[in-house]
Amino acid sequence: MRPVNIGLLGLGTVGGGTVTVLTRNASEITRRAGRAIQITHAAAQFYDPQRISGLDQIKHIGSDPFAVVNDPDVDIVIELIGGYSPARELVLAAIENGKHVVTANKALIARHGNDIFAAAQAKGVTVAFEAAVAGGIPIIKALREGLAANRIEWIAGIINGTGNFILTAMRDQQRPFAEALAEAQALGYAEADPTFDIEGIDAAHKLTILGSLAFGIPLQFDKTFTEGISKLHAQDVHFAAELGYRIKHLGIARRTAEGIEMRVHPTLIPHRRLIANVDGVMNAVLIKGDAVGPTLYYGAGAGALPTASAVIADVVDIVRALTANPHHRVPHLAFQPGELSDTPVLNIDQIETAYYLRLFALDQPGVMAQIAGIFGEEGISLEAIQQKEPADGDTHVPLIMLTHRVREARMNQAIRRIEALDAVSGAVVRIRMETLAG
C-alpha cells in the first residue's frame, strides 16, 4: 500500500514539532498505523529551517496554504496556522476536496466547529482536534471514547499552559507577571495574541469544546463565562495560602438541574487536591462520571513536541479508519450528530459556587455586625472570617471571608450592599471557590 500523504499548513512551534516527531518515530508510527505516513507538502509564511529536523524529507515547501489543500496528492491536511482566517477557509476547502483534517486550532473549533463538523459529515471526512485541548493530554480521546458509558457530572481543568506557567512563576519565584509571560512566549507556549491566554479566552475555547463532548450540546463559545488572571492580586494568592488554598485558573463545566454551567475563572482549591499541585506548563483535567467516579488526566498543555504527540495521534487514528464506513466513525462531538441536546448553558448569575471575598473596612465596633447582617438577609452562610493587619497608616483593615455555596445573583446583591456601606472602602474582591471533592 502506498504511504499516506500529508499536507502540513504552518511550520511554527507545533508544525515544526510535528515534522520532528513524525521523522524521529517514523517506524513505530508506521507499525501502529499500518501504513507509512509522509509529509509531502508544507506551506508557511515563515519558518526556521535550523530548528526543524526532518524538513529535508518534505518534497514541496511553499508559502501558499491553498495550493496544499487543493493538491490532489494530499490525503490528510494538518492545519497548524492558528486563528480564524484563513484557517476556516482552508479547513472548509480541504473538506470540500474530500480530505481529512487534523487541527490544533481551538479558537477555530470553538467558534466555527458546528459548521465545520456539518460540512465534514456531509463529505464523509473526519476533522480531528486532540491537540486543541490540553495539548499532549489525550483528553478528547478519553472523553469521547474512554468515558462513553458515563453520564458526565462535571469537568474542572487547568487548560491553559501559559496562564498556569505565569501563576506558578509568580507564586514560587515571586517573578513579575510580565517577565513570566515573556518566558512563556519565548518557549512557544503562548498564543499569537497572548491576551487570549491571560484573559482566559483560550481556556474558554477549550472548555467550550470539552462541554460539548461531555454533555452532547452544540459548541456555544459565546455562552462561556470568561475571566482571566490579569487582575489577580498577589495578596489574595498569599491570603488564600494562609487559609489552606491555592488559586488556579480553572475551566469548569457542570451539569445542574436547570442547565449547564460553563465558566472560566481564577478559583480557590484546597491545597491538598492533586490538581492544586499542577504547576508550570502542565495541564490537568478532572472529569467526574456517574459510573467511573472522578478521573484525572495530567500532562504538558503546550509546547512543540507534546502538542505534536496529539496531532500525530489524530493522524494515526484517521489512517487506521481510512477503510471504515464514514458513518461508523467516532462522532466529532462524541454524540451522534442528530442527538445533540438543547439543554441551556446557564448565565453566570445562575451558577452556584462558594466564594473567597476580600474587602477593606474601618476597624470599629458594629461594622462586622453590619456585614454579617447583609449576608444573613441574603441567605449566605459564612464558613470563615478573618481580619488581617492593616497596611502602615491605613485606617481600613483587610477582611477575608469564605462563604458556603450560593447562587451568584445573590452574591452580587450582597456585594453591592456591602460596597455601599460607609465603613467599607473600595470594591469587594471576589474569587470563586470549589472543593472539587468527588
Ligand SMILES: NC(=O)C1=CN([C@@H]2O[C@H](COP(=O)(O)OP(=O)(O)OC[C@H]3O[C@@H](n4cnc5c(N)ncnc54)[C@H](O)[C@@H]3O)[C@@H](O)[C@H]2O)C=CC1
Ligand atoms: N504553541 C503551542 O504550544 C500550542 C499551539 N496550539 C495551536 O496550534 C496552532 C499553531 O500554533 P503555533 O505553532 O504555536 O503557532 P506559530 O505562530 O509558532 O506558527 C504558525 C505558523 O503558521 C504560519 N502562518 C501563519 N499565517 C499563515 C498564512 N496565512 N499562510 C501560511 N502560513 C501561515 C507561520 O508562518 C508559522 O509557520 C494554533 O492554532 C495554536 O492555538 C495548540 C496547542 C499548543
Ligand SMILES: N[C@@H](CC=O)C(=O)O
Ligand atoms: N497558548 C496555549 C497553547 C496550547 O493550547 C496554552 O498556553 O495553553
Ligand code: NA
Ligand atoms: Na489533547
